[in-house]
Amino acid sequence: MAEKGWKDILPVKELEAQWVTRVQFGARKLALYDTPSGIYASLALCNHGGADLCDGYFDGHVIECPLHQGAFDVRDGKPVCAPATRMMKTFETRVENGMVQIMM
Numbered sequence: 001m002a003e004k005g006w007k008d009i010l011p012v013k014e015l016e017a018q019w020v021t022r023v024q025f026g027a028r029k030l031a032l033y034d035t036p037s038g039i040y041a042s043l044a045l046c047n048h049g050g051a052d053l054c055d056g057y058f059d060g061h062v063i064e065c066p067l068h069q070g071a072f073d074v075r076d077g078k079p080v081c082a083p084a085t086r087m088m089k090t091f092e093t094r095v096e097n098g099m100v101q102i103m104m
């Protein structure tokens with residue numbers, strides 16, 4: 001059972017290696033990113049125009065939106081390419097007992 005605030009999201013073995021994985025968690029669509037420096041998480045919908053970032057192109061630590069090619073650094077949510085200009089909502093992550101957890 002997860003500690004207070006930490007939510008089990010997905011078995012770590014179900015992550016797409018070095019790619020982005022779509023997860024439905026309650027009413028929220030989340031994106032989990034497997035990167036060389038760890039696992040990161042964000043809301044899946046782009047804050048520019050609502051496209052699903054899980055359909056975008058992922059490379060290293062950057063997710064590129066499939067609609068207008070805005071891009072974000074998944075480590076902190078910083079926009080790195082226009083037209084994305086606002087911070088992406090990210091979540092602290094960890095792996096416990098084989099599960100990816102995020103702090104809600």
Ligand code: FES
Pocket residue numbers: 046047048049050051065066067068069070071083084
């Ligand atoms: S909807 Fe993502 S950059 Fe426009």
